[in-house]
Amino acid sequence: MTDASLLAPVRSHVHRARTVDALAAIFDPDVNLAIWERPSVPVGALGGFGTIQMTTTVDRAHEELTSAFAQLPAAAWHADIAADIAVLTTSFAAIMALSHVVIRLERVVGDACKRWHADYVSVRLICTYRGSGTQWIERSVESPDVPVVETPQSLDAGAVGLFKGRVLAGEHAIIHRSPPIAGTGEERLLLVLDCPPPEETAALWASAMQRG
Template identity: 80%
Template sequence: MNGAAILAPCRSHVHRARTVDAFAAILDPDVNLAIWDRPSMLPVGSLDGFGTIQMTTTVGRAHAALTDALAQQPPAAWHADIAADIATLAESFAAIMDLSHVVIRLERVVGDACKRWHADYVSVRLICTYRGSGTQWIERLVESADAPAVETPRSLAQGAVGLFKGRILAGEQAIVHRSPPIAGTGEERLLLVIDGPPPADTAALWERAMQRG
């Protein structure tokens, strides 16, 4: 038998686990999406009047900063749990990516934001949906060297956390994803995004964009 014809099975570009240890897999060059398949633990009530929260903070001050920001929103019993959960996720993300600061965005989504399939120009981005449909992503499976890749749309479950590798680290292999189209359905989503600080050469532009909200 020709040894060249014996092919090891292709490794998946997606790593899934039921513990936060899933995050460490994103450092594997062959992995471009690491998913912590946790249950949705935080029931979120009404989002009426909820405004987008955007901030850059040290990891150590994330909980206090989030508590202060949520205090400016319409009062809700779930705010304390959300602040604690986001701060914990920020700490785990920062530990994996070796960050002292994180960029946090928590927003209510009611339309078709980012509905086109795309890959982000970031190193790694953490995404979690606390309420509503989760972020959709493309799984690529290759059964053999001479067969085309099979691309299948998948979705994060509500409450699950994904680390999405972007173009800065993965180039053309960056994970392709999108926000689920929900315009006209009446659905509301509460979406969390955590990034590292932007590269120094784009920091000024990014800061001005954040100030515009």
């Protein structure tokens, strides 16, 4: 028996599960992406949809989202999305021990942040309600003597990802990008939840608030 055969299997840096409990795995030191695999909330036409962005307390998230949607051309699906975002805000705040959350919901029609990168944040929640999901690089090791295999992967529509950034993971932060869709006619509806920035990282955080 060789030394290599005695090694424990290499753990994946991506944790997937079909319940919201999957998201708490983001604090595992070996995990830099936690995915809650779930179906998407149905979304209708996005024509006339503008960006919604706010910093809100968790208990007021649903009320403020409802008010923000009321400023847009009315659509039947707005109420369901507002309710879903409020639930995700509560879950994200509980995991990150937050009283306030930064919410951004936007229609994306071109190449947003198409370069592979890691965000200068602690943890960022990303969910694509419509269109292609955020892509990331999954790294796997078959054995100690074989080079790491890097494989592009994508979140499904509706799936919720907690992406660990450089503030917590340094060089081991998850590498990801927006799917390139310019010229395809595709539209995406993208949700990003962030922690409010502490003063010492405010400038870096602000520059990192790019589309996921």
